Amino acid sequence: MDTLTRLEATIAQRRKASPDDSYVAKLNAKGLPKICEKVGEEATETVIAALAGTDAELTGEAADLLFHLLVLLGAKDIPLHDVLAELDRREGVSGLDEKAARTPD
Ligand SMILES: N=c1c2ncn([C@@H]3O[C@H](COP(=O)(O)OP(=O)(O)OP(=O)(O)O)[C@@H](O)[C@H]3O)c2ncn1[C@@H]1O[C@H](COP(=O)(O)O)[C@@H](O)[C@H]1O
Numbered sequence: 001m002d003t004l005t006r007l008e009a010t011i012a013q014r015r016k017a018s019p020d021d022s023y024v025a026k027l028n029a030k031g032l033p034k035i036c037e038k039v040g041e042e043a044t045e046t047v048i049a050a051l052a053g054t055d056a057e058l059t060g061e062a063a064d065l066l067f068h069l070l071v072l073l074g075a076k077d078i079p080l081h082d083v084l085a086e087l088d089r090r091e092g093v094s095g096l097d098e099k100a101a102r103t104p105d
Pocket of ligand 1: 010011014
């Protein structure tokens with residue numbers, strides 16, 4: 001099992017833990033707006049690290065961002081598999097053509 005899939009399973013498990021014992025449970029208890037705020041915050045910190053930080057700082061912020069994105073997907077009941085399948089679907093399609101090929105909601 002790859003790292004992100006393992007982390008997705010851990011997050012699903014820890015959502016049921018006590019917010020006193022678990023960051024994942026604590027964040028979920030605060031609700032979707034707080035989770036979204038954290039994803040936005042970590043995205044901003046990632047961009048700042050890319051523009052003005054070291055490679056190690058960018059690596060750390062990217063890990064924070066991926067972790068919080070998985071927490072958000074979990075809170076919305078969207079499996080990581082669906083996101084990976086969407087990326088697989090785009091493989092081989094030029095980025096310039098991808099938007100046109102995207103099926104409307
Ligand atoms: N990968 C992570 C991970 N990355 C970052 N973080 C936490 O994310 C938080 C982000 O730090 P911030 O300073 O931005 O936020 P904060 O001050 O704690 O909170 P806010 O008040 O800003 O919301 C820190 O508390 C980090 O410890 C993580 N917490 C947990 N995991 C994974 O999730 C698993 C389950 O964790 P628990 O739910 O705590 O058991 C762990 O075993 C890890 O594998």
